[in-house]
Amino acid sequence: MTGLMLMALPGDGRVLVQPDAKGRPRIRSENCLILPGETTRWLDENARMVWADGMLPPVRKRPWAVNLLADAEMYAHGLAWHDVALDGIPVFNHPRAVARTRRDLSAAALDGVQGLVVPATVRFVPHSADDFASAFAQGGFHFPVLVRPAGQQGGTGLLRVDGAEGWTKAANSTWVGAPQFMTQFVDFATAQGVYQKARVLFIGGRAFVRHVKSASQWMVHNRGTGRLADDSELQIVAQLDVCPVFRHACTQIAARIGLDFCGLDVGVDVERGRYVLFECNAAMAAFFPERPGRSDHDKARRALLQTPAQVALDRLIRTPADWAAVRGLPDGLHPVKDQLSDALASAAR
DSSP, X not given: OOEEEEEOOOTTOOOEEEEOTTSOEEEEOSSBOOOOHHHHHHHHHHEEEEEOXXXXXXXXXXXXXXXXXXXXXXXHHHHHHHHHHTTTSOEETOHHHHHTTSHHHHHHHHTTOTTEEOOOXXXXXXXXXXXXXXXXXXXXXXXSEEEEETTOOTTTTOEXXXXXXXXXXXXXXXXXXXXXEEEEOOOOOOTTSOEEEEEEEEXXXXXXXXXXXXXXXXXXXXXXXXXXXXXXXXXXXXXXXXXHHHHHHHHHHHHHHOOSEEEXXXXXXXXXXXXXXXXXXXXXXXXXXXXXXXXXXXXXXXXXXXXXXXXXXXXXXXXXXXXXXXXXXXXXXXXXXXXXXXXXXXXXX
């Protein structure tokens, strides 16, 4: 019997429509689960798409479902709808667990993980510079802080505020009047003044270091940042793989988040054993098709850093009996009428 793939429109109802290879219109969905090509093809053959539309489909006759919605803020309505509609069947990346990856909720869930620095984060809706200042004071923050619009990934709209004079700039942004997050900035530079960010994938509770990137300044992204020499990256990955503090932290993170698949972006300083949480959610790109003409080193790096995680994810998504919702979600995710339902409703407003 075929399963389901769960989808929904963003809360604001806006989508990008692009023509496919045959000129047919297709909806381009942002911040959804990005799966390897082989896994996507298997799902296309073995599951049908169900969109949250306000009517409950006869899903209890379906054996399983894969939730493709990866952003707790953007898809709050859809997550809440699927949460109710799919009660009683195995769900990969259960909507309730995805809901708890909203930045402020995930910070609360991961606070106290041994070996992990979790910066304070609050969600608020500013309409003026005074609203930013008020959130700053009420949250007990100190400068600098990071301000970013909810529902955005990849550093879009991210602003570092180093003093009170920065509230005016924040209030003039495109996203004023909409939900935003304020996060305490934590300097994660190494003793050598290098900023290093690792992406870790959690698949069925196992942790896979996907990459380590570096920069000479605090915003470490693929675009416009320095990159570690290949040998240095692989050396740090090897160190992380055997570091007891890091591995123990990863075990705790996987247990508290309760997702079958998600990614963790974290600042790493292996020498000092210090790891700073950036974000933890399922809306992360991690699997890329192999391109012709790659060097032997690139192929070896892919075999080390992508292939094992890709194989593990493909195997897990075909085995509903091993999903977190079947094993039992973490405390705080049951029942539906608990505080997470309130958080979903709040995010949807």
